[in-house]
Amino acid sequence: KNEVEQSPQNLTAQEGEFITINCSYSVGISALHWLQQHPGGGIVSLFMLSSGKKKHGRLIATINIQEKHSSLHITASHPRDSAVYICAVLAGGTSYGKLTFGQGTILTVHP
Amino acid sequence: DAGVIQSPRHEVTEMGQEVTLRCKPISGHNSLFWYRQTMMRGLELLIYFNNNVPIDDSGMPEDRFSAKMPNASFSTLKIQPSEPRDSAVYFCASSQERHQPQHFGDGTRLSIL
Numbered sequence: 001k002n003e004v005e006q007s008p009q010n011l012t013a014q015e016g017e018f019i020t021i022n023c024s025y026s027v028g029i030s031a032l033h034w035l036q037q038h039p040g041g042g043i044v045s046l047f048m049l050s051s052g053k054k055k056h057g058r059l060i061a062t063i064n065i066q067e068k069h070s071s072l073h074i075t076a077s078h079p080r081d082s083a084v085y086i087c088a089v090l091a092g093g094t095s096y097g098k099l100t101f102g103q104g105t106i107l108t109v110h111p
Numbered sequence: 112d113a114g115v116i117q118s119p120r121h122e123v124t125e126m127g128q129e130v131t132l133r134c135k136p137i138s139g140h141n142s143l144f145w146y147r148q149t150m151m152r153g154l155e156l157l158i159y160f161n162n163n164v165p166i167d168d169s170g171m172p173e174d175r176f177s178a179k180m181p182n183a184s185f186s187t188l189k190i191q192p193s194e195p196r197d198s199a200v201y202f203c204a205s206s207q208e209r210h211q212p213q214h215f216g217d218g219t220r221l222s223i224l
Contacts, residue, residue, distance in 0.1 A: 043215035086154065098156055102153075
């Protein structure tokens with residue numbers, strides 16, 4: 001079993017829909033990252049969080065440390081949100097920033 | 112500010128050839144990471160440098176892979192000899208400190224024929 005599991009693996013939505021991508025992990029962590037990878041291949045860090053919730057524009061990330069679970073929400077989705085969303089965890093106690101990655105969620109938003 | 116710069120963007124070469132991938136981290140960042148991304152295995156850490164010193168190379172798949180960071184502004188990942196199974200996208204990332212977000216380069220798409 002992978003240390004980081006994402007669901008769903010594939011997600012198709014209509015423009016305007018509210019989207020949720022989930023990430024569960026099995027190890028103690030000090031932080032969790034949400035990354036976005038567009039079809040061109042570049043990877044962008046969206047959020048890094050260790051507790052609570054963060055919001056940036058239409059994107060919201062939450063984390064529950066006790067339940068070892070994080071969610072990424074996209075409100076009022078748009079076709080330009082189509083990308084692969086990757087959850088990555090920074091294991092607790094790690095002396096440096098080694099990330100363990102989920103397998104990614106492929107999001108397609110149709111106009 | 113310029114982001115992480117990788118070169119080349121694409122590389123196609125025949126098996127057995129030496130391949131060198133290059134990375135310039137963001138100025139002031141003291142942590143540098145090399146990752147490999149494949150369809151089968153997703154993103155995997157190959158090696159991590161802190162202040163130009165390799166800290167963890169446990170992800171380097173074989174002795175054919177080597178990485179150097181001769182100074183704070185340059186790193187290389189070398190594969191010699193290359194094999195078709197090395198075909199992947201190789202990303203370099205840097206961060207200011209260990210718990211800061213990592214900034215990724217655009218990647219090098221490597222194809223070994």
